[in-house]
Amino acid sequence: MRQEQLSLSAAVSTSYIGQLERGEKNPTIKILEKIAIALEVTM
Numbered sequence: 730m731r732q733e734q735l736s737l738s739a740a741v742s743t744s745y746i747g748q749l750e751r752g753e754k755n756p757t758i759k760i761l762e763k764i765a766i767a768l769e770v771t772m
Contacts, residue, residue, distance in 0.1 A: 730768070738767035
């Protein structure tokens with residue numbers, strides 16, 4: 730899945746997804762939950 734697709738599905742910005750991937754940000758539990766749902770995986 731591309732960053733753009735994930736950001737749309739998880740309702741977070743593309744730049745935030747990039748920052749998470751690079752380890753520049755630490756996500757909240759709520760953001761982790763949104764990403765997990767978008768990826769169809771469990772936390």
